[in-house]
Amino acid sequence: MRITPGSGFDMIVKIVLLFLVGIAVLAMFGRLRFPGQKRLEAAKCRKCGRFRIGKGPCACEKGPRK
Numbered sequence: 418m419r420i421t422p423g424s425g426f427d428m429i430v431k432i433v434l435l436f437l438v439g440i441a442v443l444a445m446f447g448r449l450r451f452p453g454q455k456r457l458e459a460a461k462c463r464k465c466g467r468f469r470i471g472k473g474p475c476a477c478e479k480g481p482r483k
Contacts, residue, residue: 460468462475469475 462469462477465475465477467475467477
């Protein structure tokens, strides 16, 4: 099979390259720190690292469930 400029192979290569460039751009945006990141870090338990929901203590501080 001979690859010619109008064979469609070049179109597949363009699509794959655009996809990879798009993924790279998304990865760069994903590394940015968004506003409110410090508040999210403060909502984690200092002992176990889980997110605390509400104002009460974390489940690791309460002890085992009954």
